[in-house]
Amino acid sequence: MENRDYKGYLYLVPAVLFLGIFLVYPLFDVFVYSFEEGYNFASQTYRGFGWYNFRYVLRDPYFLQALKNTLFLVFITVPLSTGLALLLSVALCSIPKVRELFQTIFFLPYVTNTLAVGLVFMILFQKTPYSDGLMNLLLSVFGIAPIDFIGGPYAAKLFVLSFYTIWIVLPFKILILTSALTSVDEGLYRAARIDGTPPGRIFFRITLPMIRPMIFYLIITGFIGAFKAYSDAVAIFGVNLNAAGMNTIVGYVYDMLYGDSGGYPSYASAAAILLFAIVLTITTVNLLVRNRGRN
Amino acid sequence: MEVTLRHLTKRFPGRGKNKGQEVIAVNDMDFTIPDGELIGLLGPSGCGKSTALNLICGLLAPTEGKILFGDQEVTGIPAEKRGVGMVFQNYALYPHLNVLQNIIFPLENLKGDQKLTREAMRAKAEEVAELVQIRELMDRRPSELSGGQQQRVAIARALVKLPRVLLLDEPLSNLDARLRLKTREEIRRIQQATKITTIFVTHDQEEAMSISDRIVVMKDGVVQQIGRPQEVYDDPANLFVAQFLGTPPINVFDARVESGKLLIGGEPVMDTDVAGGSPVKAAIRPEGFEVDPKGPLSCRLKAVEVMGRDVSVVCEHEALTGAPTIRSIIDADEQPDDEMRRSGVVRFSLKPHKVLLFDAETGERLRGAGRDKRTFAGRS
Numbered sequence: 001m002e003n004r005d006y007k008g009y010l011y012l013v014p015a016v017l018f019l020g021i022f023l024v025y026p027l028f029d030v031f032v033y034s035f036e037e038g039y040n041f042a043s044q045t046y047r048g049f050g051w052y053n054f055r056y057v058l059r060d061p062y063f064l065q066a067l068k069n070t071l072f073l074v075f076i077t078v079p080l081s082t083g084l085a086l087l088l089s090v091a092l093c094s095i096p097k098v099r100e101l102f103q104t105i106f107f108l109p110y111v112t113n114t115l116a117v118g119l120v121f122m123i124l125f126q127k128t129p130y131s132d133g134l135m136n137l138l139l140s141v142f143g144i145a146p147i148d149f150i151g152g153p154y155a156a157k158l159f160v161l162s163f164y165t166i167w168i169v170l171p172f173k174i175l176i177l178t179s180a181l182t183s184v185d186e187g188l189y190r191a192a193r194i195d196g197t198p199p200g201r202i203f204f205r206i207t208l209p210m211i212r213p214m215i216f217y218l219i220i221t222g223f224i225g226a227f228k229a230y231s232d233a234v235a236i237f238g239v240n241l242n243a244a245g246m247n248t249i250v251g252y253v254y255d256m257l258y259g260d261s262g263g264y265p266s267y268a269s270a271a272a273i274l275l276f277a278i279v280l281t282i283t284t285v286n287l288l289v290r291n292r293g294r295n
Numbered sequence: 296m297e298v299t300l301r302h303l304t305k306r307f308p309g310r311g312k313n314k315g316q317e318v319i320a321v322n323d324m325d326f327t328i329p330d331g332e333l334i335g336l337l338g339p340s341g342c343g344k345s346t347a348l349n350l351i352c353g354l355l356a357p358t359e360g361k362i363l364f365g366d367q368e369v370t371g372i373p374a375e376k377r378g379v380g381m382v383f384q385n386y387a388l389y390p391h392l393n394v395l396q397n398i399i400f401p402l403e404n405l406k407g408d409q410k411l412t413r414e415a416m417r418a419k420a421e422e423v424a425e426l427v428q429i430r431e432l433m434d435r436r437p438s439e440l441s442g443g444q445q446q447r448v449a450i451a452r453a454l455v456k457l458p459r460v461l462l463l464d465e466p467l468s469n470l471d472a473r474l475r476l477k478t479r480e481e482i483r484r485i486q487q488a489t490k491i492t493t494i495f496v497t498h499d500q501e502e503a504m505s506i507s508d509r510i511v512v513m514k515d516g517v518v519q520q521i522g523r524p525q526e527v528y529d530d531p532a533n534l535f536v537a538q539f540l541g542t543p544p545i546n547v548f549d550a551r552v553e554s555g556k557l558l559i560g561g562e563p564v565m566d567t568d569v570a571g572g573s574p575v576k577a578a579i580r581p582e583g584f585e586v587d588p589k590g591p592l593s594c595r596l597k598a599v600e601v602m603g604r605d606v607s608v609v610c611e612h613e614a615l616t617g618a619p620t621i622r623s624i625i626d627a628d629e630q631p632d633d634e635m636r637r638s639g640v641v642r643f644s645l646k647p648h649k650v651l652l653f654d655a656e657t658g659e660r661l662r663g664a665g666r667d668k669r670t671f672a673g674r675s
Contacts, residue, residue: 187387188387196405197400209389
């Protein structure tokens, strides 16, 4: 019936309108912006279309620094946080009596404001003329000279940012993995026990394959989340990330739009499109690996 | 392998509302399973039969008592060292491994001088797959198998390391009726071929009766009776066992014994040498009725259900307890005649050996002085 077809599309209208206006159009617009050369924010005019914006961004040392920071952050925090979450989840599941208590404790960072956590991290790590910070106090016990984590060497700053990121993303991963672990059929473990399977083999041959889809989900969302990192860096290093040398790609995009060097939507768009291309590539690779492992 | 249970008891601490109150799941189980037999552990849900199985396989530790495999005490030995094979109710096949990998899994765990080469493992897996007839399914995943095929894979996996004892937990409950019939014969065949002492748990009395060498009837953690299926059916130790075995179930009447006569609803229905006086329960198997115009037991006829080979006569009697109607099974050519159907009254005479008397209070079996002196077998 024609009438019914028409009605079906009618139901789609709110969603299509909403997504179209707030998602598809901006995406398209960003794409167009990224190719508009010499765009003038005030007069809203441009000279022509081309690759200039991409060339500019890729030669901008601030962008390259942001790219380097983001890549470091992604490839350090995603494997570490996922591995750590797995370790903690397995440990949690092996102590059934106090599991819920510890689950709540581990979940607290998730409901805590990221900026508040950032403040706490500053207190922990920052070196001021009056104090070396709690972390340095701890290090001095082991005879290590105080390090300026916030304003000091790159490795120290990267360490703090990675530490912070892992701390922030861990609760969600633990939540997902503990529920994945508890949903594994208890009968499989009993069968394995009766057959005399050593614990390590149970973990690698039964537990891990059973929660594999969840691990992949966490890795993919972890990659995407880490590529989009920005507020975490701000929380620790303040708003002038370029000065701290700790900017991220999203931070670069923001600076290009609204920062002190702002007013360049074309460069911001080009950087955003580059980020999109990177995330798309990595997600595709992830999915390919997952699907190959499945068959 | 002979399996001996000595005063086996398992108590669980109470939880929640019943905190501090212990639950006795298995109470003083004490019997020996002869080598190479197939034993059916039978009882209603919550009777402790699965707990008993878990005690034997070692997944649970008993509160009291001992378990022996042959002469070796295994009570303190962990599950993996007992050499038992177990088939779980939901089969517990590893979903990410194919059939061959599932069957080989237990062999890959062997260590030291028991360690096998890949070829030897494969050969063993093929051998046991042949036995349970799943040779052609070796590279399928469990999700690609039917319930019956999964069941066979689970049995193959349990058998591949040649267990001393094979345990099956409700092995047929996830199968449909037709497959259940076929699979239980299959289990019997495999057990006979391997001669491995096998214990299986079920709440389905027909299943237990049909394939077991012996059945163990349990209630509330206590063994009620042990014996060959026919013996237990013909000669139940108490009313519970009598009611639990048989389909349709046994018909129970409030009755009395007076001067050598059994009275149902005040009418003498047959002679008995059980001592009289107190009220009794008279339980009559469905096949214990015979339609007889001059029979002593008169009932109101409700319906006659024709099932081909035989007929079930459904009727009512005021002395009946437990069920609303009496169900009797008679030969198809001995149906109530038109006269009985018109009047709505059917009269039965009773086959004495199908009428069992029980103490109305305790449910214990009442036996006559002259006959029926058999004590129930197996309980030593």
